[in-house]
Amino acid sequence: MTSHAILNLSFLQTLVEVLATLAFALSGMLEAARKRLDLVGVYAVAGLAAFGGGTLRDILLDRRPFFWVEHATWLWALLALCTVAMLGLRSRHFELTERAVLWPDALGLGLFSASGTQIALNMQMPAIVAVLMGVITAVVGGVLRDIVCNEIPSVFRDHRPYAVCAFIGTWLLVLAQALNAPDWLGLAAAAGTTVMLRGLALWSDYRLPAWNPDPSPRRKPE
Amino acid sequence: MTSHAILNLSFLQTLVEVLATLAFALSGMLEAARKRLDLVGVYAVAGLAAFGGGTLRDILLDRRPFFWVEHATWLWALLALCTVAMLGLRSRHFELTERAVLWPDALGLGLFSASGTQIALNMQMPAIVAVLMGVITAVVGGVLRDIVCNEIPSVFRDHRPYAVCAFIGTWLLVLAQALNAPDWLGLAAAAGTTVMLRGLALWSDYRLPAWNPDPSPRRKPE
Amino acid sequence: MTSHAILNLSFLQTLVEVLATLAFALSGMLEAARKRLDLVGVYAVAGLAAFGGGTLRDILLDRRPFFWVEHATWLWALLALCTVAMLGLRSRHFELTERAVLWPDALGLGLFSASGTQIALNMQMPAIVAVLMGVITAVVGGVLRDIVCNEIPSVFRDHRPYAVCAFIGTWLLVLAQALNAPDWLGLAAAAGTTVMLRGLALWSDYRLPAWNPDPSPRRKPE
Numbered sequence: 001m002t003s004h005a006i007l008n009l010s011f012l013q014t015l016v017e018v019l020a021t022l023a024f025a026l027s028g029m030l031e032a033a034r035k036r037l038d039l040v041g042v043y044a045v046a047g048l049a050a051f052g053g054g055t056l057r058d059i060l061l062d063r064r065p066f067f068w069v070e071h072a073t074w075l076w077a078l079l080a081l082c083t084v085a086m087l088g089l090r091s092r093h094f095e096l097t098e099r100a101v102l103w104p105d106a107l108g109l110g111l112f113s114a115s116g117t118q119i120a121l122n123m124q125m126p127a128i129v130a131v132l133m134g135v136i137t138a139v140v141g142g143v144l145r146d147i148v149c150n151e152i153p154s155v156f157r158d159h160r161p162y163a164v165c166a167f168i169g170t171w172l173l174v175l176a177q178a179l180n181a182p183d184w185l186g187l188a189a190a191a192g193t194t195v196m197l198r199g200l201a202l203w204s205d206y207r208l209p210a211w212n213p214d215p216s217p218r219r220k221p222e
Numbered sequence: 223m224t225s226h227a228i229l230n231l232s233f234l235q236t237l238v239e240v241l242a243t244l245a246f247a248l249s250g251m252l253e254a255a256r257k258r259l260d261l262v263g264v265y266a267v268a269g270l271a272a273f274g275g276g277t278l279r280d281i282l283l284d285r286r287p288f289f290w291v292e293h294a295t296w297l298w299a300l301l302a303l304c305t306v307a308m309l310g311l312r313s314r315h316f317e318l319t320e321r322a323v324l325w326p327d328a329l330g331l332g333l334f335s336a337s338g339t340q341i342a343l344n345m346q347m348p349a350i351v352a353v354l355m356g357v358i359t360a361v362v363g364g365v366l367r368d369i370v371c372n373e374i375p376s377v378f379r380d381h382r383p384y385a386v387c388a389f390i391g392t393w394l395l396v397l398a399q400a401l402n403a404p405d406w407l408g409l410a411a412a413a414g415t416t417v418m419l420r421g422l423a424l425w426s427d428y429r430l431p432a433w434n435p436d437p438s439p440r441r442k443p444e
Numbered sequence: 445m446t447s448h449a450i451l452n453l454s455f456l457q458t459l460v461e462v463l464a465t466l467a468f469a470l471s472g473m474l475e476a477a478r479k480r481l482d483l484v485g486v487y488a489v490a491g492l493a494a495f496g497g498g499t500l501r502d503i504l505l506d507r508r509p510f511f512w513v514e515h516a517t518w519l520w521a522l523l524a525l526c527t528v529a530m531l532g533l534r535s536r537h538f539e540l541t542e543r544a545v546l547w548p549d550a551l552g553l554g555l556f557s558a559s560g561t562q563i564a565l566n567m568q569m570p571a572i573v574a575v576l577m578g579v580i581t582a583v584v585g586g587v588l589r590d591i592v593c594n595e596i597p598s599v600f601r602d603h604r605p606y607a608v609c610a611f612i613g614t615w616l617l618v619l620a621q622a623l624n625a626p627d628w629l630g631l632a633a634a635a636g637t638t639v640m641l642r643g644l645a646l647w648s649d650y651r652l653p654a655w656n657p658d659p660s661p662r663r664k665p666e
Contacts, residue, residue, distance in 0.1 A: 032600075038652045040607045041600030055504075060277075062286050064506050072570035091657040126294035143370075148587075150596045152372045156254075156263030163262045208260045213313040282499075284508050348516035365592075374594045378476075378485030385484045430482045435535040 017054070017067060017115065018074070020108025025050035025078055026101050028145045029085055030094060035149045039086075045145050046082050047075075052141035057116050057133050061123060102202060110195035113138040113166035114187050117173045127174045134170040134190075139163050159208045161201040169194030239276070239289060239337065240296070242330025242360075247272035247300055248323050250367045251307055252316060257371045261308075267367050268304050269297075274363035279338050279355050283345060324424060332417035334360040335388035336409050339395045349396045356392040356412075361385050381430045383423040391416030461498070461511060461559065462518070464552025469494035469522055470545050472589045473529055474538060479593045483530075489589050490526050491519075496585035501560050501577050505567060546646060554639035557582040557610035558631050561617045571618045578614040578634075583607050603652045605645040613638030 028049030032042040051068050058066050068075055089097065116137025120130035139155050139162070146153040155162050169190045176186025200206070250271030254264040273290050280288050290297055311319065338359025342352035361377050361384070368375040377384050391412045398408025422428070472493030476486040495512050502510050512519055533541065560581025564574035583599050583606070590597040599606050613634045620630025644650070 033655060033657055035596060035601070036654075037596070037601045038603040038654065040652070041597075042655060044600055044607075059281060059503060060288070062284075062506075066504070069569065069573050072572050075572045075576065086655045089657055094657070125291065128294050128297045129291050132297065147369065147591065148597065148600065150372065150594065152257060152259070153263075153370065156266055156370070157257070157259045159260040163266075208262070210258075210260065211255060211264060211308045213255055213311055213316070281503060282510070284506075347513065350516050350519045351513050354519065369591060372594065374479060374481070375485075375592065378488055378592070379479070379481045381482040385488075430484070432480075432482065433477060433486060433530045435477055435533055435538070 014071070017112070019104065020112050021050045021074070021078075022081065023101055023104035023108045024053075024141050025081060026085070026097065027105065027142065029082060029089075030098060030101075031145055031149050033089070033094075037149075042086060043079065043082050045148055047078055048148060049141045049145040050078060052144040053112060053137045053139060054116070054141075056140045056144075057119070057137045060136070061120060061125075061133065063119070063123075103199075106195050106198040106202065109138045109162065109166055109198055110169060110191035110193075113170050113194055114173060114191040117170040117190065118183065118187060121173065121177055127171075130174065131167060131170045134173075135163050135166045138166050159210060161206060161208060162198065164208065165194045165197035165201065168197060236293070239334070241326065242334050243272045243296070243300075244303065245323055245326035245330045246275075246363050247303060248307065248319065249327065249364065251304060251311075252320060252323075253367055253371050253373075255311070255316075259371075264308060265301065265304050267370055269300055270370060271363045271367040272300060274366040275334060275359045275361060276338070276363075278362045278366075279341070279359045282358070283342060283347075283355065285341070285345075325421075328417050328420040328424065331360045331384065331388055331420055332391060332413035332415075335392050335416055336395060336413040339392040339412065340405065340409060343395065343399055349393075352396065353389060353392045356395075357385050357388045360388050381432060383419065383428060383430060386430065387416045387419035387423065390419060458515075461556070463548065464556050465494045465518070465522075466525065467545055467548035467552045468497075468585050469525060470529070470541065471549065471586065473526060473533075474542060474545075475589055475593050477533070477538075481593075486530060487523065487526050489592055491522055492592060493585045493589040494522060496588040497556060497581045497583060498560070498585075500584045501563070501581045504580070505564060505569075505577065507563070507567075547643075550639050550642040550646065553582045553606065553610055553642055554613060554635035554637075557614050557638055558617060558635040561614040561634065562627065562631060565617065565621055571615075574618065575611060575614045578617075579607050579610045582610050603654060605650060605652060606642065608652065609638045609641035609645065612641060 025046040028046035029042055031049075032045040035041075037045065051066070054067050058064065113134035115134075117130045117134030120133035121127075125133065142155055143153040146155075169192075171190075172193055173186040173190040176183075176189060247268040250268035251264055253271075254267040257263075259267065273288070276289050280286065335356035337356075339352045339356030342355035343349075347355065364377055365375040368377075391414075393412075394415055395408040395412040398405075398411060469490040472490035473486055475493075476489040479485075481489065495510070498511050502508065557578035559578075561574045561578030564577035565571075569577065586599055587597040590599075613636075615634075616637055617630040617634040620627075620633060
């Protein structure tokens with residue numbers, strides 16, 4: 001690959017992370033507003049939703065600097081986005097925003113999981129670990145958002161394929177690497193498949209099979 | 223110590239981590255089922271319960287690779303275990319499984335805490351830090367499981383000796399090191415004591431003294 | 445600066461961290477008692493509240509050893525403090541303790557956030573990242589305390605200026621560095637401003653502007 005192509009790929013990867021980040025931040029803001037958090041809570045939950053997944057991936061892979069340290073302007077961008085959204089968003093916009101966010105969020109799922117897997121593969125991680133790192137990158141922001149807001153993470157209980165789409169899609173990146181295909185092809189195939197699967201799931205309203213063997217709640221300790 | 227003995231010790235340590243891991247994963251599955259999580263939630267909570275403690279210990283000690291990166295096949299084993307358990311477990315099996323799991327879990331408590339303490343001692347950590355690392359290794363998986371499931375961690379509120387057993391047992395490892403006893407002896411004494419104390423606590427239904435000075439709940443902020 | 449001054453600064457910084465740590469630990473104990481946690485829970489929540497913020501900062505900055513590893517006696521001090529407090533504190537002392545803790549806590553807010561920012565600046569972090577690290581140092585202990593106790597972190601929802609004071613104050617440290625002022629001056633100005641702002645907020649009972657655009661709770665997934 002020429003250095004020009006590497007530059008473009010790296011630029012594309014950055015662009016991708018930025019777009020996904022905005023959709024994730026917005027999902028954090030909506031949740032924070034629903035829980036009536038204050039100003040600090042809105043910024044914090046939006047930031048966690050946006051940067052939490054990539055940050056945990058980098059901690060696990062012992063990788064520095066974080067995206068938001070290397071590109072610190074994005075912290076300013078997040079502050080600005082939250083402030084503008086707080087001034088502009090009214091409760092009647094919420095449902096609309098939520099539906100409008102579904103698609104960039106699906107894009108983010110594809111792009112984040114693919115880039116996370118790529119990073120782990122480049123560090124010689126085993127295939128299943130690389131795939132897991134991709135899923136973590138895409139999913140953990142939302143998990144932390146929900147934990148801070150005192151909810152069971154929706155990705156663990158809404159029975160909609162989300163993490164599953166990324167889990168399937170990112171294997172194409174592993175396959176591409178095994179076949180010595182160029183990086184951009186693997187990234188595009190993985191991200192594309194994930195986004196397509198997620199789109200299909202949204203469109204068909206598909207539910208994951210439930211495992212509900214236990215009708216009785218846990219007994220509380222006395 | 224001969225290289226043969228080192229090999230055996232390291233093999234034993236791996237075997238120990240594997241056994242404990244299975245018991246912890248099962249506790250995660252039961253909790254996930256009680257909370258009616260979906261497929262992804264069951265895998266995630268089982269994984270957190272199984273690998274969360276050791277992973278946090280390694281992050282704190284800045285130690286890589288993680289157990290589940292070095293032995294990535296165990297991620298497949300976890301996926302397989304969860305899938306089989308989901309196909310086979312019915313709600314009427316739950317109470318039985320919970321009781322059956324108590325003993326391998328006690329074994330896990332002893333083995334994980336001892337191996338965690340040993341690792342920290344090998345890195346020249348102070349004694350109290352090494353003991354704390356042992357307790358974290360054994361206990362944090364269950365803590366993360368409960369936090370994700372939106373419960374106060376049961377290890378912090380069920381008034382049964384659990385972390386306390388590991389806290390006491392692992393000091394034997396510190397003692398063994400101070401006396402220049404061989405590693406395997408310290409490990410065996412620490413793990414054995416912890417398992418015995420936990421067994422005793424289960425058998426006698428002992429409760430920790432309660433500290434309940436406050437009859438009134440906290441006032442919520444307006 | 446002479447080596448003597450450096451010594452004093454470093455001694456002052458340690459002293460500061462110790463004082464703040466005690467106030468934070470006490471806030472953890474009170475919360476643990478309110479939730480009726482057992483012995484282990486009281487120690488754990490007090491420890492998280494005391495050391496959680498600095499530890500997360502050090503994990504993010506990839507910095508070792510942690511404060512509580514380098515000064516492991518402080519783990520003993522925490523154990524002792526908790527034990528004494530559990531023996532001495534009665535429920536009628538709670539409200540008094542809570543009010544008495546507000547001022548050392550404000551001191552801790554100023555000192556922790558300033559020292560956290562200083563550490564990040566010394567590692568050549570961008571200004572906004574350094575300020576964020578300062579806020580994380582001061583605030584995350586309380587966040588973890590509340591998450592473990594199954595509450596939405598009060599710092600994210602009580603509409604009182606807390607993180608905001610530290611956010612403003614720590615910028616003075618960035619300014620001092622840009623002006624090549626000595627470290628102690630920047631630290632004093634930042635910590636002093638933060639404490640003053642927090643004191644002003646407590647005294648005037650000021651509330652942050654609310655963003656409550658949504659009167660309806662989120663629909664639960666079926």
